[in-house]
Amino acid sequence: MNEVPKHSTGRAKKAGLPPGTPVYIGQPKVEQVYCRAFLYNSTTVEERVLHPAECINLHRDGMTLWLDVVGLHDVDAIRTLAEAFQLHPLTLEDILNTHQRPKAEEYEGYLYLVMRMLTFDPRSQRIESEQVSLIIGADLVLSFQEREGGVFEPVRERLRSAQSRLRARGADFLAYSLIDAIVDHYFVVLEHVGDQIEALEVQLMAQVDGALLQTIQAWRHTLLEFSHAAWPLREAIGGLARGETPYIQELTRLYLRDVYDHLMYVIENLTNYREMLSNLVELHLSATSNRLNEVMKMLTIIATLFMPLSFIAGIYGMNFEYMPELSWRWGYPAVLLLMLLVASGLLYYFRRRGWL
Secondary structure, eight states: OOOOOOOOOOGGGGTTOOTTOOOOBSOOOSSSOEEEEEEEOSSOEEEEEEOGGGGTTOOOTTSEEEEEEEOOOOHHHHHHHHHHTTOOHHHHHHHHBTTOOOEEEEETTEEEEEEEEEEEETTTTEEEEEEEEEEEOSSEEEEEESSOOSTTHHHHHHHHOTTOGGGGSOHHHHHHHHHHHHHHHHHHHHHHHHHHHHHHHHHHHHOOOHHHHHHHHHHHHHHHHHHHHHHHHHHHHHHHHHSOOTTSOHHHHHHHHHHHHHHHHHHHHHHHHHHHHHHHHHHHHHHHHHHHHHHHHHHHHHHHHHHHHHHHHHHTTSOOSSOTTSSOTTHHHHHHHHHHHHHHHHHHHHHHTTOO
């Protein structure tokens, strides 16, 4: 079941601190921070897994360096890496604050991009979200993840392949490939969301359950969080595709426009799914109301049946001395027969009117 996430973000840790103060806001998702380094050109590639402090002097002329940092809770390690590559203090602050809105900002010497990476956990049936920060330089890409997943693995495999065009392109094309991998995984998550909504429809048609409404509301909230990841990213990618920045070449802008189109498709599907969930809520409420009406109709029919029977029983329950049929031998069976005929007549009338 998809649970509604808590709204507490931990921003209170930064209350009163000067701008640019590096404070980790989030929950540690790996035991130890590490860095996966790729140093490559069109003819060769080197891959290493190191501590962030050991990645400072890896860069060489004529080669592109990709440092994929996994884990953000070690503030000192992240600060050391940021200072080595001359990242602005505000950039370091945004990297460590894992509740950033997707955005793109240009600083002196690099371009900074924030995104949300979404994955679907089949065991918990939940969408998991984490922040990914990208630093795009002339021949350098830094990526910061909260945990390592399989979203970037296709990009790593392309770098390991000698026939890959990715190794012949610059750092901006590598950054595009990482962005495209994240956005492409949105489609994977969307498919799971569609399957869950179809399952909810089937369950709702089979049985009206109060817990089902909670599940629908939880998915509505999840899709809202999904929209908060996709809409701002669309604006940021659109700005990069249309803008003029020395860190994005013209050819890469063409590919970024394709990513922009993909995001538009994702947003349209999110809108459709949210409308479908709203319709399911209305259907659930309507089914609940119909069910209540059926119960009330049945109770009303039962009460109507017993009204004349209670009247007859009340008449013959009076303690008058001279009542008709009081001393008649067949009086008791006759009254019971009369009550049975009255009840049968009412039932026949209700059935003729279509009330039963």
